[in-house]
Amino acid sequence: MAKNLVEFRNLQTHFHTEAGVVKAVNDVSFKIREGETLCVVGESGCGKSVTAMSLMGLIEKPNGRIVGGEIIFNEQDLLKLKHKEMRFIRGNDIAMIFQEPMSSLNPVLKIGEQIIEPIMEHLMQSKKEAREKAIDLIKLVGIPRAEQIYESYPHELSGGMRQRIMIAMALSCNPKLLIADEPTTALDVTIQAQILDIMRDIKTKVKTAIMLITHDLGVVAEMADYVVVMYAGKVIEEAPVNDLFKNPQHPYTQGLLKAKPIINQRTERLYSIPGQVPNPIELGVNCYFSDRCDRCMDICKVKQPPLKADPNGHKVACWLYEEGQQ
Numbered sequence: 001m002a003k004n005l006v007e008f009r010n011l012q013t014h015f016h017t018e019a020g021v022v023k024a025v026n027d028v029s030f031k032i033r034e035g036e037t038l039c040v041v042g043e044s045g046c047g048k049s050v051t052a053m054s055l056m057g058l059i060e061k062p063n064g065r066i067v068g069g070e071i072i073f074n075e076q077d078l079l080k081l082k083h084k085e086m087r088f089i090r091g092n093d094i095a096m097i098f099q100e101p102m103s104s105l106n107p108v109l110k111i112g113e114q115i116i117e118p119i120m121e122h123l124m125q126s127k128k129e130a131r132e133k134a135i136d137l138i139k140l141v142g143i144p145r146a147e148q149i150y151e152s153y154p155h156e157l158s159g160g161m162r163q164r165i166m167i168a169m170a171l172s173c174n175p176k177l178l179i180a181d182e183p184t185t186a187l188d189v190t191i192q193a194q195i196l197d198i199m200r201d202i203k204t205k206v207k208t209a210i211m212l213i214t215h216d217l218g219v220v221a222e223m224a225d226y227v228v229v230m231y232a233g234k235v236i237e238e239a240p241v242n243d244l245f246k247n248p249q250h251p252y253t254q255g256l257l258k259a260k261p262i263i264n265q266r267t268e269r270l271y272s273i274p275g276q277v278p279n280p281i282e283l284g285v286n287c288y289f290s291d292r293c294d295r296c297m298d299i300c301k302v303k304q305p306p307l308k309a310d311p312n313g314h315k316v317a318c319w320l321y322e323e324g325q326q
Contacts, residue, residue: 002033004072005177005209006055011069013047013054016062020281024050026233027069029307032177037203037210039224039241041217041256043277047233048213052179055211056096057086074176092122095170096179097163104166105154111138112150115169122173137168141198160191167198174206181213196223217260221245229253232278232288235307239314249316251293287319295320 013025025047032038040048053059055071057078071078073094078086098104106114115137116130125133131150138146141164154162163183170178180199184192196219203210212223220227224241229250237250248254255273275292287293290300299319307317 002035004031005034005036005074006032006211007070007072008051008055009070009072011051011054011071012067013050013059013064014067015064017281022280023233023283024280025054026283028230028233028235029069030228030235030238032209032211033226034176034209035203035207036225037212037223038226038228039212039214039220040228040230041214041220042230043215045277045280046230048230049181051230052096052181052211052213056090056094056179057081057083058090088122091118091175092173093175094177094179095173095175097166097170097181097183099182099185105162107154109153110150111152111154111157111165115150115165115172118169119172133172134168137172138165140171140202141165141168142194143168160187160194163187163191163195164198167195167202171202171206171208175208177209177211178202179211179213182215183212184214184216184219192219199223217256229256232283233280234288234317235315236289236318237314237316238307243312243314247314249314249321250289250318251295251320252289287317 008028008030011025011028012023015022015024028047028051040051042048054066055078059066066079073089078089112131112134115134116127119125119130119133120127135146135150138149143149143161143164149157157165183199184195187195199210200223202208212219214220220241227239227241227244228235229237229252231252237244237248237253244253245257248257252273258271259273273292278288278291285304286302287300287305290296293300297319305317305319305322307315308321309315
């Protein structure tokens with residue numbers, strides 16, 4: 001089995017608002033192994049992106065705070081590092097592709113200038129060496145006329161090309177971990193497929209581990225080795241991708257899979273999970289999914305289920321699988 005690259009241990013990230021404390025990430029634990037593609041799945045607001053931003057050290061203070069837990073990367077706790085130490089790791093060992101490339105790229109700097117900046121800072125290369133590497137990276141992500149693109153501004157590129165540039169920038173320092181936060185959002189289906197193909201090829205060529213954040217189960221099926229399902233700031237199920245699709249155990253995961261459209265199947269309407277996600281300011285001691293679950297029991301309303309593994313390593317947090325509850 002591959003070595004653990006990242007380990008989240010009981011991570012808690014809260015945001016202090018006028019209405020109260022939002023427990024965006026609430027006691028989350030999971031691992032990412034070297035060379036693995038791990039997909040984090042769940043509805044908007046479940047804590048996927050905040051988990052990634054916590055790993056990157058990008059939680060904005062004073063309103064946002066990591067109030068507990070550890071994030072172990074290469075056997076050191078990132079939460080104990082000073083700002084300068086974390087800045088060296090960010091962009092060098094860990095890189096991130098954000099949802100919207102147009103807001104992540106500087107509109108007044110040429111593409112080439114933005115790619116060579118981390119190369120010169122982290123790898124200590126000259127501008128000429130950095131330029132050569134930048135052009136190679138532009139070619140690596142499948143963009144033709146690399147020299148011309150190097151001299152272009154972000155507004156001169158299409159959305160798909162800008163997203164490829166973001167991938168090139170993320171790969172510029174040969175990171176051990178690449179975080180991709182909804183990398184195909186707002187792109188058409190054809191471009192989505194191309195972006196995913198590029199990420200798959202990169203994983204094969206440079207052996208980078210990928211943490212892929214998405215709500216698209218089609219992307220999960222195509223890309224993932226391992227899947228973590230989050231709901232209301234908690235991990236409620238995790239398993240190898242084939243196991244999760246063949247044998248989803250948590251009622252929420254079962255609902256997500258049931259809600260996906262199936263070609264040539266005629267139904268009156270697409271299934272949707274009833275009810276609403278609980279208010280993150282008003283979370284209680286109950287199972288957070290209990291109000292939406294058609295298999296809810298008395299214990300679900302008064303106590304959180306622990307995340308436990310079966311003999312095959314499939315983990316689920318649900319009272320249905322506790323001894324004596326079935």
